[in-house]
Amino acid sequence: MSDIKKVVLAYSGGLDTSIILKWLQEEYDCEVVTFTADIGQGEEVEPARAKAEAMGVKSIYIDDLREEFARDYVYPMMRANAIYEGEYRLGTSIARPLIAKRLIEIANETGADAISHGATGKGNDQVRFELGAYALRPDIKIIAPWRMWDLNSREKLMSYAAQHNISVEKKADGKSQYSMDANLLHISYEGGILEDPWAEAESDMWRWTVSPEEAPDQAQYVELEFSQGDIVAINGRPKSPSAVMEWLNKVGGEHGIGRDDIVENRYVGMKSRGCYETPAGTIMLRAHRAIESLTLDREVAHLKDELMPKYASMIYNGYWWSPEREMMQTMIDASQRHVNGTVRVKLYKGNVSIAGRQSEKDSLFDERIATFEDDEGAYNQADAEGFIKLNALRLRIGAKR
Structure with missing residues (x-):
């Protein structure tokens, strides 16, 4: 990827992506365009602009995608009652295709050669980002630093940040926060x-x-x-x-x-x-x-x-x-x-x-039929005998074998 001149980075301003921004600048000597999405994370996204500017970034995208995220991604998923392995409500998963889409749009707008993300080589997000990116732009180049560098622990990342004067949020005891999304x-x-x-x-x-x-x-x-x-x-x-x-x-x-x-x-x-x-x-x-x-x-x-x-x-x-x-x-x-x-x-x-x-117009619940009281002929209970015998036919034949 030595021919890369411009990269669009999915940038939150947090620990991982702040380090990745500096790493891309040093390793590729290329221009980095940052993209920060407001998808309702409940935190200010504008501080990411100041952090990016301080690191020499000239093209900074900060987009309010909350309505698009809810309308075009969460709502369609909810229509399916989607839940993974009986418990997980897919909160991280459903945000990734929107971010991938916007990364590709910005890459096209700015003439970038590649995109980059902060997903690790152990996780699902690298797959989600990159499958989405390839589906939308088959020739895009992707830089995934976690699969390339030796900064393979939170402690090493914190050390790198300290060496390069990159400010990060810490707990009171000095340890890094949970990995959160x-x-x-x-x-x-x-x-x-x-x-x-x-x-x-x-x-x-x-x-x-x-x-x-x-x-x-x-x-x-x-x-x-x-x-x-x-x-x-x-x-x-x-x-x-x-x-x-x-x-x-x-x-x-x-x-x-x-x-x-x-x-x-x-x-x-x-x-x-x-x-x-x-x-x-x-x-x-x-x-x-x-x-x-x-x-x-x-x-x-x-x-x-x-x-x-x-x-x-x-x-x-x-x-x-x-x-x-x-x-x-x-x-x-x-x-x-x-x-x-x-x-x-x-x-x-x-x-x-x-x-x-x-539901006034679309309910299929018929109280006259479902009632335990007198249904006034709306349902003939005698019909159930033939229904049961027909459904039992193969069971009865099998039992005689």
């Missing part, structure tokens, strides 16, 4: 004490949620209005996708909702332990399944549930821009045409309970 959907924590699966996470690690023990003693009810599978209003007030998520994160966090402690299977083959806070996503997923239970045909709902693990794995493994994910998304979106109505959720001490669901 945050956006509108979640905040994740890895490293440190969490590398021991038996060790309980420190109580002061959590940033978005109170512990369920300290949550209010009074439950809070919230009404979520759905249109074609998407939440469009809260308590009767219309809200954009990003505003929905911001509001639910705040309220959910106040009630201790969305904490997860998971050991997951990374795409590269190893197991990894991480902790996650996903208040909005936890509420949204629970409510979406509730409105689908009322409005989706049984076989459509069951087919979606069968396909969901595959869809979730595509996102987890970095195949958002693949033709198979796009094909499946078309089917999922088509299933949401009648997913309209309102769900009332009850938030209480870390739990999300369904307190009610209704």
Whole structure:
């Protein structure tokens, strides 16, 4: 890659990417363009501009992508009820295709030869960034410093930062922070004490949620209005996708909702332990399944549930821009045409309970048929005998063998 003259770096201003910025300048003697995305991480992104300027960067992109992230990535994923390995709500995974897309757009705008990222050679993010980049620009060159340099520990990175006067956030005892990633959907924590699966996470690690023990003693009810599978209003007030998520994160966090402690299977083959806070996503997923239970045909709902693990794995493994994910998304979106109505959720001490669901035009729930009282001839119970005998026919034949 000796011909590289310009690189677009996915830059947060944190420890890893600040060091990578300096490393790229030294190793490649090239111009570095920085790209910082505001996808709702809850921290100011503008300080990254000052840090980049101090390191001689002239082309600095700082983009507010919160609405695009919520509307075009999180919401489509929520329509699928996607969850990886039964627990992980894909908070980091779903942000990567958007960042990859913007990296390629900036590379095209600035005439850059390559892009660079701070994902390690052990993790999933390197796969997600690079699969997305190649899908959008097949000839792009990619620099992944973690696969190239010898700064292979947090301690070495801290030492490098000190040698080059790069300021980084530290704990009071001088040790580096957990490795964290945050956006509108979640905040994740890895490293440190969490590398021991038996060790309980420190109580002061959590940033978005109170512990369920300290949550209010009074439950809070919230009404979520759905249109074609998407939440469009809260308590009767219309809200954009990003505003929905911001509001639910705040309220959910106040009630201790969305904490997860998971050991997951990374795409590269190893197991990894991480902790996650996903208040909005936890509420949204629970409510979406509730409105689908009322409005989706049984076989459509069951087919979606069968396909969901595959869809979730595509996102987890970095195949958002693949033709198979796009094909499946078309089917999922088509299933949401009648997913309209309102769900009332009850938030209480870390739990999300369904307190009610209704859909005036699209409900498939027929009280006349489902009732345990007199159905006035709406359902002939005698019909069940033939239904059962036909379904039992192969079982009876097999039992005689």
